[in-house]
Amino acid sequence: MKNVQTGVLIAATLSTGLMAGLFAAFAYAVMPGLAKSSDHTLVEAMQSINKAILNPVFMLPFMGAIPLLGLAVVLAWRGHGRSALPWLIAALVLYLVAFMVTSGVNVPLNDQLARAGDPAHAGQLAATRADFENKWVLWNVVRALLHSAAFACLAWALFVYGAHQPHESGHTGASARIPAPAFRSGHPPVAQHPQEARPHYAPLVSPAPGPDDGARA
Numbered sequence: 001m002k003n004v005q006t007g008v009l010i011a012a013t014l015s016t017g018l019m020a021g022l023f024a025a026f027a028y029a030v031m032p033g034l035a036k037s038s039d040h041t042l043v044e045a046m047q048s049i050n051k052a053i054l055n056p057v058f059m060l061p062f063m064g065a066i067p068l069l070g071l072a073v074v075l076a077w078r079g080h081g082r083s084a085l086p087w088l089i090a091a092l093v094l095y096l097v098a099f100m101v102t103s104g105v106n107v108p109l110n111d112q113l114a115r116a117g118d119p120a121h122a123g124q125l126a127a128t129r130a131d132f133e134n135k136w137v138l139w140n141v142v143r144a145l146l147h148s149a150a151f152a153c154l155a156w157a158l159f160v161y162g163a164h165q166p167h168e169s170g171h172t173g174a175s176a177r178i179p180a181p182a183f184r185s186g187h188p189p190v191a192q193h194p195q196e197a198r199p200h201y202a203p204l205v206s207p208a209p210g211p212d213d214g215a216r217a
Contacts, residue, residue, distance in 0.1 A: 001075075001079055004075070005072070005075040005076070005080065005081065008072050009075075011068050013154040013155060014061070017154075018061045019098075020150070022058075023140055023143050026140050026144070027137075027144045030049075031137050031140065034046070035137075039119075040119045040120075040125055042133065047116075047119070050110040066099065069091060072157075073088045073089055080161075081161035083160050084160040084161040087154070088154070090153045091153035091157065092150075094146050094149050094153065098142075098143045101142055105135070106136060106143070
């Protein structure tokens, strides 16, 4: 069970870290770069990105982190590493909030941008960009911070969990080293000092010669 719990915790941490890195990259690299481009370039690039990102490499950690976090909380509650439980709960809550931001704000904005059609034939690209860019960038920063905070909580939970294991195993080893009293064949243990087990005899003292003994001599 310890191996399963460790594997789940590591998988949840890696999945959350991947999402934090992805959205942070959009916040400090992709969107600032597109901000300097034309309306046509921004609309076309974001439409292409929104289509390309719907693949198993993205969906597996994005969706899979939620059940992994939930399982990590349950295993910590019922198994080892109870001291890491508050950090795991905090990571789960932060991830769920970030997930709601993505599904409630960023995804609808992506759908709105997709409905604008091909930018080569669509009109009013400036208005399309204005309705999309600022709001999407703001909430992407929010979800990037939430995912990063969840990843930090998981990293610390992993540290606390790892530090807790030697303490538990030390207690287990100490208790295992205490020998139980062994009584073989129903006999009590033999005394450690042979001198204590030897019987004591009173010294034999010869009687002193009496007056009759002198007369007989």
